Amino acid sequence: MSALLEVRNLTKRFPGVAALDNVSLALAPGEVHALVGENGAGKSTLVKILTGVHDADAGEILWKGGAVPALTPALGRALGISAIYQETSLIPNLSVAENIFLGRLPETAPTIVDWGALQRSAQEILSQLGTRVSPRERVSALNMIEQRMVEVARSLSSRSDLIIMDEPTAALGANEISVLFDTIRQLKARGVAILYISHFLEEVFQVADRVTVLRDGRRVNTVSTAETSAGEIVYMMAGRHLDLQTQITSTPQERVLLRADRLSRQNAFYDVSFTLHAGEILGLTGPMSSGRMALAHALFGIQPVTGGEIFVGGQGMSRMQPRKAMRSGMGLIPRHRHKEGLVVDASITRNISLPSLDRLSRAGVVQRKQELTLAQTFIERLGIKAKSAGQPVRELSGGNQQKVVLSKWMAISPQVLILDEPTQGVDVASKEEIYQLMVELAGQGVGILFISSEPGELARFCHRVMIMRRGRIVKTLEQDELNPARIVEQVTGAEKA
Amino acid sequence: MSGQELHPAQEPTAARSLWARWLNWLQQLEPQWLTFGALVLFCLIFAAFSEAFLRPSNLLVIARQSSIIAIIAIAELLTLLAGGIDLSVGSLAGLSGIVTAGVMVSTGSPVLGVLAGMLTGTLFGTINGLVITRLGIQDIIATLAMLFIAHGLIYAYSGGQPIYKGIDEGFLFIGQGSIGPISMPIIIALVVAGVVSLMLNFTKLGRQIYAVGGNRDVAYASGINVKQTKLIVYMLSGFLCSIAGVIVTARLGSGQPAAGDTFLLDAVAAVILGGASLSGGVGTVSGTLIGVAIIGVLSNGLTLAGATYYTQEILKGVMVILAVLLNSVRGLKR
Numbered sequence: 001m002s003a004l005l006e007v008r009n010l011t012k013r014f015p016g017v018a019a020l021d022n023v024s025l026a027l028a029p030g031e032v033h034a035l036v037g038e039n040g041a042g043k044s045t046l047v048k049i050l051t052g053v054h055d056a057d058a059g060e061i062l063w064k065g066g067a068v069p070a071l072t073p074a075l076g077r078a079l080g081i082s083a084i085y086q087e088t089s090l091i092p093n094l095s096v097a098e099n100i101f102l103g104r105l106p107e108t109a110p111t112i113v114d115w116g117a118l119q120r121s122a123q124e125i126l127s128q129l130g131t132r133v134s135p136r137e138r139v140s141a142l143n144m145i146e147q148r149m150v151e152v153a154r155s156l157s158s159r160s161d162l163i164i165m166d167e168p169t170a171a172l173g174a175n176e177i178s179v180l181f182d183t184i185r186q187l188k189a190r191g192v193a194i195l196y197i198s199h200f201l202e203e204v205f206q207v208a209d210r211v212t213v214l215r216d217g218r219r220v221n222t223v224s225t226a227e228t229s230a231g232e233i234v235y236m237m238a239g240r241h242l243d244l245q246t247q248i249t250s251t252p253q254e255r256v257l258l259r260a261d262r263l264s265r266q267n268a269f270y271d272v273s274f275t276l277h278a279g280e281i282l283g284l285t286g287p288m289s290s291g292r293m294a295l296a297h298a299l300f301g302i303q304p305v306t307g308g309e310i311f312v313g314g315q316g317m318s319r320m321q322p323r324k325a326m327r328s329g330m331g332l333i334p335r336h337r338h339k340e341g342l343v344v345d346a347s348i349t350r351n352i353s354l355p356s357l358d359r360l361s362r363a364g365v366v367q368r369k370q371e372l373t374l375a376q377t378f379i380e381r382l383g384i385k386a387k388s389a390g391q392p393v394r395e396l397s398g399g400n401q402q403k404v405v406l407s408k409w410m411a412i413s414p415q416v417l418i419l420d421e422p423t424q425g426v427d428v429a430s431k432e433e434i435y436q437l438m439v440e441l442a443g444q445g446v447g448i449l450f451i452s453s454e455p456g457e458l459a460r461f462c463h464r465v466m467i468m469r470r471g472r473i474v475k476t477l478e479q480d481e482l483n484p485a486r487i488v489e490q491v492t493g494a495e496k497a
Numbered sequence: 498m499s500g501q502e503l504h505p506a507q508e509p510t511a512a513r514s515l516w517a518r519w520l521n522w523l524q525q526l527e528p529q530w531l532t533f534g535a536l537v538l539f540c541l542i543f544a545a546f547s548e549a550f551l552r553p554s555n556l557l558v559i560a561r562q563s564s565i566i567a568i569i570a571i572a573e574l575l576t577l578l579a580g581g582i583d584l585s586v587g588s589l590a591g592l593s594g595i596v597t598a599g600v601m602v603s604t605g606s607p608v609l610g611v612l613a614g615m616l617t618g619t620l621f622g623t624i625n626g627l628v629i630t631r632l633g634i635q636d637i638i639a640t641l642a643m644l645f646i647a648h649g650l651i652y653a654y655s656g657g658q659p660i661y662k663g664i665d666e667g668f669l670f671i672g673q674g675s676i677g678p679i680s681m682p683i684i685i686a687l688v689v690a691g692v693v694s695l696m697l698n699f700t701k702l703g704r705q706i707y708a709v710g711g712n713r714d715v716a717y718a719s720g721i722n723v724k725q726t727k728l729i730v731y732m733l734s735g736f737l738c739s740i741a742g743v744i745v746t747a748r749l750g751s752g753q754p755a756a757g758d759t760f761l762l763d764a765v766a767a768v769i770l771g772g773a774s775l776s777g778g779v780g781t782v783s784g785t786l787i788g789v790a791i792i793g794v795l796s797n798g799l800t801l802a803g804a805t806y807y808t809q810e811i812l813k814g815v816m817v818i819l820a821v822l823l824n825s826v827r828g829l830k831r
Contacts, residue, residue: 300718302714302717302718322718322719322720323720323722325720326719327720332718334718339712339714339715340714340715340718341715341718342712342715343708343711343715343716343778344711344712345711345778345779346707346708346711346778350704350708353704354704354708354715354716354719355719355720357701357704357705357721358701360701361700361701364700364701364702365699365700366701366703366704368699408719
């Protein structure tokens with residue numbers, strides 16, 4: 001059997017990390033091939049290379065046996081590769097039909113759109129999918145589930161030989177998922193190959209013929225689903241962490257610092273309740289699409305909640321805002337450093353002092369000496385490597401940038417710190433330093449909500465770990481049952497597979 | 498890992514290393530030095546063409562002619578720094594100027610006239626800020642609307658006629674007087690530049706303006722009141738425009754309906770020449786002053802060299818493109 005797509009020794013480096021390291025993979029026509037691994041294992045990078053978003057640094061891509069030069073989105077489409085992404089890529093102000101056939105609208109004469117044919121073909125595909133979405137509807141009027149179905153329809157309509165599905169079920173309910181799976185089986189029967197990326201092992205075992213497990217940018221193994229078990233896959237995903245010892249030194253105190261009571265936000269998370277104690281490191285994990293980032297945002301007041309209440313130090317906070325959160329002693333180290341954590345054009349000093357300006361000012365004038373002292377204290381304490389405190393943060397490495405974000409929030413002497421993937425895109429040495437800092441802060445009685453995708457670091461440092469799936473906290477692992485394999489098992493739903 | 502390790506040195510082929518070294522040198526420079534270099538270059542060129550150019554008296558003329566644009570450019574700088582833009586600066590200056598003249602003539606009091614003029618500019622600037630922050634209308638749209646509204650009000654108020662009868666003689670000092678050899682508009686512009694520069698560098702408000710423009714989400718997540726900061730910035734912009742308006746009226750000795758019509762484009766050009774970014778968070782008062790000086794030197798020098806006004810405009814346009822291009826080349830390797 002000749003392969004439809006084959007990648008050989010694909011490698012992609014980003015500053016400080018090898019996102020993909022010598023990965024090889026082959027897909028046969030009509031094969032559903034699952035790609036699994038923790039967040040950051042390299043799945044998204046592989047998808048981005050295959051769809052032409054990134055260039056590989058090394059390696060080969062073969063399509064139907066012939067070598068493909070650098071892939072671009074247009075070339076990918078011409079070859080017959082299409083993709084459905086985690087995040088929607090529809091144009092909201094166009095109709096469903098236009099979105100499905102975007103870039104290849106049927107024409108009666110050159111440049112004149114054949115609207116009748118467009119509606120009919122769109123309707124045909126939508127009916128095939130068993131959805132009642134009208135082709136004339138504007139995409140902006142659709143809910144998440146309907147939008148996802150439109151994306152599936154778009155992929156179907158392009159008559160691709162390979163469809164890449166990146167977490168296609170993330171926003172779907174059980175009925176839609178089973179429709180999608182039926183569709184996948186139909187496509188398979190027609191000889192279409194599918195690269196199926198998912199966090200949910202139960203789905204993988206339902207639809208996939210083979211599974212490739214990635215870990216730290218490397219391929220661990222490719223196995224046939226018929227010849228493996230969820231447990232084995234979990235082991236492959238978590239493998240390296242299994243020997244790590246826990247490094248918990250502090251004991252949480254009785255005092256509750258942060259409490260969430262049935263928090264909900266439409267389309268993001270539902271009925272989330274938990275308590276965070278003084279001196280506790282509480283882990284939160286789940287697929288990227290689980291709503292964990294939205295939860296962090298809501299706790300800090302960056303996005304509003306649609307239900308439930310947040311209590312800080314026993315006090316109810318209605319209409320949380322970052323300003324209020326800060327004043328009540330909370331800090332957030334956000335997942336996207338550049339988007340939410342740093343003013344990259346500004347200096348280290350000015351970034352660190354930003355949340356502390358009130359304290360550092362007299363009659364509206366910033367006390368520059370105090371400000372500089374504050375910055376230098378943290379530059380020294382966290383070992384930030386920079387030419388001077390006045391250096392713009394855009395010139396720093398990822399690890400040092402992250403330390404600036406940490407400094408910024410440590411400077412307000414927080415009671416509660418929310419850390420969202422604090423070690424992502426950070427070099428190994430800085431990673432360890434960030435861990436030690438976290439442990440040290442917890443030792444001083446700070447409550448830490450530690451959001452992470454790495455089972456290893458969660459098991460190493462957390463007192464408890466909450467597992468989030470599809471917007472809900474489905475399980476909280478206590479300290480005595482914490483190990484990387486248990487976490488992966490819960491995140492992937494392996495016990496149900 | 499240090500920052501430099503991310504950019505390993507290029508292979509030293511001769512041509513490339515020269516280019517790389519030049520680029521590197523360019524990147525080390527503060528943006529305003531680049532513009533300053535351009536300014537010096539122009540001065541040298543014009544000095545070669547006309548011996549009158551470098552005379553102190555001529556340089557003071559350039560400074561005086563540039564001072565009003567300088568104040569308006571600083572107003573524009575503030576809104577750009579905060580991630581916005583104010584298209585109504587010229588209209589607001591014009592409106593403030595005509596109200597100053599009108600109220601002075603009808604009350605006979607220059608003090609009341611100036612107060613009314615400054616209040617008008619500040620009030621309309623505040624309205625800009627409120628429309629942007631409370632109604633959530635984009636900066637460029639809200640101030641474009643204000644450009645029209647204020648312009649219409651100028652003509653509604655003046656009937657399209659200049660107001661000159663009954664302008665107080667003492668009031669003219671603001672625009673026509675001088676202390677020693679330095680004329681009043683220059684002094685006022687320098688004071689404005691100094692105060693705004695101190696505000697931007699030393700006060701909490703200054704930090705907030707840079708942070709809001711640099712990254713609005715980060716500023717919000719750092720507890721900064723983004724809306725309030727923007728409101729204050731537009732208010733200040735209106736206030737500064739009103740100062741410019743008062744000076745214009747005093748300089749011309751009358752309230753001229755069309756007085757503010759050309760300010761906007763020159764001000765934006767000056768701010769951009771001075772290294773500020775349209776996307777916010779980057780820019781300085783000193784850079785802006787250099788930008789203003791370049792525009793002033795260009796028009797003065799070209800006039801002395803006998804070039805037409807149209808030539809000046811063409812050159813101004815080319816300069817703006819070059820300035821932005823230089824800045825993006827600087828940013829290339831970051």
